[in-house]
Amino acid sequence: MTDTPLYKRVLIKVSGEALMGDQGFGIDVSVADRIAGDIKQARDLGVEVAIVIGGGNIFRGVAVASRGGDRVSGDHMGMLATVINSVALRTSLQKHGIDAVVLSAIAMPEICESFSQRKAMAYINTGRVVIFAGGTGNPYFTTDSASALRAAEIGADALFKGTQVDGIYSADPKKDPAATRFDKLTHKEVLDKGLNVMDVAAVALTRENHIPIIVFSIHEKGMFAEILNGRGRATVVTE
Numbered sequence: 001m002t003d004t005p006l007y008k009r010v011l012i013k014v015s016g017e018a019l020m021g022d023q024g025f026g027i028d029v030s031v032a033d034r035i036a037g038d039i040k041q042a043r044d045l046g047v048e049v050a051i052v053i054g055g056g057n058i059f060r061g062v063a064v065a066s067r068g069g070d071r072v073s074g075d076h077m078g079m080l081a082t083v084i085n086s087v088a089l090r091t092s093l094q095k096h097g098i099d100a101v102v103l104s105a106i107a108m109p110e111i112c113e114s115f116s117q118r119k120a121m122a123y124i125n126t127g128r129v130v131i132f133a134g135g136t137g138n139p140y141f142t143t144d145s146a147s148a149l150r151a152a153e154i155g156a157d158a159l160f161k162g163t164q165v166d167g168i169y170s171a172d173p174k175k176d177p178a179a180t181r182f183d184k185l186t187h188k189e190v191l192d193k194g195l196n197v198m199d200v201a202a203v204a205l206t207r208e209n210h211i212p213i214i215v216f217s218i219h220e221k222g223m224f225a226e227i228l229n230g231r232g233r234a235t236v237v238t239e
């Protein structure tokens with residue numbers, strides 16, 4: 001190891017959509033394997049890594065609600081989707097020789113362990129990569145909020161959000177060619193400008209707990225470790 005990483009303990013939030021690659025649905029195993037490789041690079045730097053995965057590649061509760069269905073049932077299905085993704089990523093991490101454990105907010109002991117903060121800390125302190133599944137365990141929340149919550153609970157030095165683009169823009173750069181990119185922002189600016197980075201609850205929770213948010217492209221191979229080494233491309237949200 002030649003570099004000293006910028007952070008000792010981080011939580012990375014990976015959206016479910018990132019796992020589906022070019023498919024319209026589900027999990028592209030080659031993409032999950034690649035993301036696991038990026039996480040291994042971060043571990044090899046000596047950084048403690050915890051993960052939250054979304055479920056949008058499989059199911060989102062709002063999709064049910066918008067068609068007149070029951071939101072709570074829909075959100076339960078969304079949370080189950082995050083467990084599917086977490087099990088897939090655990091498998092990919094194990095292929096890379098990484099000892100990963102899934103801790104779920106919803107008990108399903110035949111598949112994974114149940115979440116408790118003490119258990120999470122014990123695993124992190126013994127060098128395991130911890131994947132937090134099941135979001136917060138409550139409907140009407142998102143995995144963005146879950147990632148801010150778990151980051152605070154484990155005392156993470158930063159919350160990494162892997163997105164479709166290389167940082168935070170004034171508008172969606174895929175829809176608006178005039179969108180401009182920010183290198184740095186404060187949590188307050190993100191909230192005041194209504195920037196579409198993470199949901200408001202997640203930004204507020206990180207702000208209250210003094211946790212920086214690092215927004216970067218999950219599709220850039222090796223970028224996670226580059227940023228940890230102080231060289232990568234990202235938007236940094238700090239106080």
Ligand code: UDP
Pocket residue numbers: 014015016017053054055056057059060061062074075076077078079081082134135136137138139140141142143144146
């Ligand atoms: N969800 C929930 N509570 C949580 C986290 C997630 O009800 O604490 C449900 C919700 O229906 C959400 C779905 O799980 O739409 C998948 O999570 P999310 O939309 O955050 O996934 P992503 O967009 O990151 O893939």
